Amino acid sequence: MKRLILLGGGHAHVHVLEALGRQPIPGCEVLLVSPFERQIYSGMLPGWISGHYTIEACGLNLPQLAQRAGVRFVHAAGETLDATGRCLTCNDGTRLEFDLLSIDTGSRSSIEAIGGAAQHALPVRPIETFIAGIEALLARCREARDQPVAIIGGGVAAVELAFAIHYRLASEGHSRVALQVIGDAGLPLDGLASSLQWKCLEMLNERGIHWHAGSRVVELTGQHAVLDDGTRIPAGHALLVTGAGAPEWPRASGLAVDGRGFIQVGRSLESVSHRGIFAAGDVAAYADARPKSGVYAVRAGPPLAANLRRAAAGETLAEWRPQRRALYLIATGDRHALGAWGPFGWWGRWVWRWKDRIDRGFMRRFGNPHVG
Numbered sequence: 001m002k003r004l005i006l007l008g009g010g011h012a013h014v015h016v017l018e019a020l021g022r023q024p025i026p027g028c029e030v031l032l033v034s035p036f037e038r039q040i041y042s043g044m045l046p047g048w049i050s051g052h053y054t055i056e057a058c059g060l061n062l063p064q065l066a067q068r069a070g071v072r073f074v075h076a077a078g079e080t081l082d083a084t085g086r087c088l089t090c091n092d093g094t095r096l097e098f099d100l101l102s103i104d105t106g107s108r109s110s111i112e113a114i115g116g117a118a119q120h121a122l123p124v125r126p127i128e129t130f131i132a133g134i135e136a137l138l139a140r141c142r143e144a145r146d147q148p149v150a151i152i153g154g155g156v157a158a159v160e161l162a163f164a165i166h167y168r169l170a171s172e173g174h175s176r177v178a179l180q181v182i183g184d185a186g187l188p189l190d191g192l193a194s195s196l197q198w199k200c201l202e203m204l205n206e207r208g209i210h211w212h213a214g215s216r217v218v219e220l221t222g223q224h225a226v227l228d229d230g231t232r233i234p235a236g237h238a239l240l241v242t243g244a245g246a247p248e249w250p251r252a253s254g255l256a257v258d259g260r261g262f263i264q265v266g267r268s269l270e271s272v273s274h275r276g277i278f279a280a281g282d283v284a285a286y287a288d289a290r291p292k293s294g295v296y297a298v299r300a301g302p303p304l305a306a307n308l309r310r311a312a313a314g315e316t317l318a319e320w321r322p323q324r325r326a327l328y329l330i331a332t333g334d335r336h337a338l339g340a341w342g343p344f345g346w347w348g349r350w351v352w353r354w355k356d357r358i359d360r361g362f363m364r365r366f367g368n369p370h371v372g
């Protein structure tokens with residue numbers, strides 16, 4: 001009997017679990033290793049902060065998905081990996097040997113890149129820590145209304161969180177809390193359609209959310225965000241939503257990683273250095289480089305599932321080329337959203353309804369009974 005370990009219950013692995021539920025791999029024991037019993041769908045997280053969804057509606061039940069797939073759920077985090085010795089050690093000391101390993105553990109917040117961030121900022125990842133911390137941060141905002149909030153990072157997640165927090169505080173009558181987004185690009189949503197970037201800036205301005213362009217935060221003091229040119233921006237509270245960073249353990253595992261520490265995989269999603277070890281989602285550095293985004297994690301699921309089956313059977317792996325462009329639907333708090341596809345941008349309430357339908361459909365597909 002071969003053993004396949006699915007490490008992490010990320011967006012690609014929920015597809016693998018679904019595929020295993022439809023058709024098990026003969027002669028293969030499958031384990032899912034996850035430190036949390038639920039997998040939060042980040043696309044709906046800003047809607048939870050805004051009050052449009054319950055947190056139960058935003059999570060997938062991993063033990064249940066595993067059970068339906070005939071997979072054993074191991075409630076632990078992978079801590080160290082011996083890629084050559086084919087052994088994963090978990091944070092509870094459990095040692096799990098494997099024939100095949102698939103890694104979908106996501107990215108982490110690069111907290112060490114900013115001095116004082118560990119003490120003075122709430123990082124967006126791990127998402128469960130963020131969920132536990134955001135209500136306390138909002139409570140502090142309501143109490144100390146003169147303390148501005150800094151959202152550090154100017155990408156999709158930073159902008160969505162800024163709009164969501166603004167909407168939540170305003171709907172509770174706390175619209176005087178000063179919110180600011182500090183990004184190192186000229187406009188928010190760097191890399192997306194320029195019409196959308198300008199619209200986003202206009203909407204931030206309309207809501208009184210200040211956009212600090214071309215600003216790189218190097219230190220947080222608890223009172224200020226200090227920029228690399230020495231400018232001090234008042235910031236009593238801070239959220240860290242800068243780009244995705246790699247976890248430490250892949251580099252130490254012997255797996256080939258790219259310059260940032262993400263696991264290098266070929267077009268089959270198999271490690272370029274170790275046969276039988278696969279990676280997908282944010283933790284992977286794809287052969288065709290793509291941004292770290294949920295779209296590419298979700299899309300990797302079906303080809304990953306097919307190649308894990310082929311690997312177990314000793315068959316030749318198939319190649320996968322991620323799509324060049326991804327659809328971004330960005331919630332702006334008030335049941336309105338911005339949409340982008342390559343050079344095209346749209347916005348409106350209909351975009352929110354579209355996004356809401358897609359998100360709820362995704363959750364329903366994977367058995368969430370709370371999405372309505």
Ligand SMILES: Cc1cc2nc3c(=O)[nH]c(=O)nc-3n(C[C@H](O)[C@H](O)[C@H](O)COP(=O)(O)OP(=O)(O)OC[C@H]3O[C@@H](n4cnc5c(N)ncnc54)[C@H](O)[C@@H]3O)c2cc1C
Binds near residue numbers: 010282297
């Ligand atoms: C607020 C917010 C909004 C976003 N909006 C969008 C959007 O609109 N569109 C978009 O494309 N992207 C969006 N993103 C980015 C998107 O969330 C990520 O790209 C996506 O989650 C990556 O999926 P993944 O499967 O790689 O990892 P994840 O979704 O992070 O899942 C990884 C899983 O692995 C688990 N895990 C971590 N470490 C270990 C370990 N050592 N052992 C075992 N398990 C482990 C985690 O608990 C988690 O369950 C957003 C992100 C945020 C934070």
